[in-house]
Amino acid sequence: MSEQTVAIPPMPETPPPSPRRKKHGPFLVGLGTGIATSGVVALILFLTIGGSRASDAPAVAVSPSASTTPAAAATAQEATEAPEEVFNSNPGAGDFTMTLKITSKQCFGSAGCNLTVEPQVSYAGLLPLDPGKEYSLTYEVHGSEDGSIIQTMELSDQTSLSYRPTVLTTSTSKTKLTVKVTDVEERG
Incomplete structure (x- = not known):
């Protein structure tokens, strides 16, 4: 038997492409972004809820070496203050709806009725x-025999x-x- 020599082909300059797999890159990037966003939202909610109960939490001593900027301190102060409640400063007639409840009714055939509403x-x-x-x-x-009642x-x-009660x-x-x-007036 004679020995044969086999020539080894030269190595390519770039590695060969990997076997085709489904591309998960965009999916994984989206998943990572979603998880990170959820974590930030959860942290904000935790800090907001925890900030509203600042009086329940034990006091934490801050060492003089801790670095806090005035802007960060102001933001922390705003987070612990309760928001001011806003009220309708000028309610109008259109802000109210009204119906009538009949509490007493006495009718006289075709002559009409006496009502208390x-x-x-x-x-x-x-x-x-x-x-x-x-x-x-x-x-x-409206609807009274004598005209409108105010x-x-x-x-x-x-x-x-x-x-x-109105009697009509x-x-x-x-x-x-x-x-x-027809009209709303503030009285105090």
């Missing part, structure tokens, strides 16, 4: 009313109403009563 009011404004102020709501009731009620502590007579038992807030 009470207003049911709802506040529909975007901002809450200031609980420290009183509001005077003027409203107009009444005023007082609203305080955002939910406490003071009013007098309708021309028939089928008369529809309507009510509308």
Whole structure:
């Protein structure tokens, strides 16, 4: 048997391409970004919630060598202060809706009815009313035999109403009563 020599081919200058795999690069970058963003959001929420309970946390001594900038101290101060509540400073008639509740009704055939009605009011404004102020709501009731009736009620502590029931007579038992807030005045 004779020996044969086999020539070894020269090495390429660049490595050969790796076997084709699914490209996960963009997916992994997105996944990493999502995890990092979630971590930052969780940290902000933790600091915000923890900052609102600053009085419950034990005091932490800061050494004189700790480096804090005035801007960082101001930001920390703002994070611990409770946000100031914003109220509707100028509520209008359109911020209220009203219906009438019939509390007493006596009808006389085709002659009409005597009714006692009470207003049911709802506040529909975007901002809450200031609980420290009183509001005077003027409203107009339509459907009475004698024409429209104008009444005023007082609203305080955002939910406490003071009013007098309205007594009226309708021309028939089928008369529809309507009510509308016409004016709102701040009283304190």
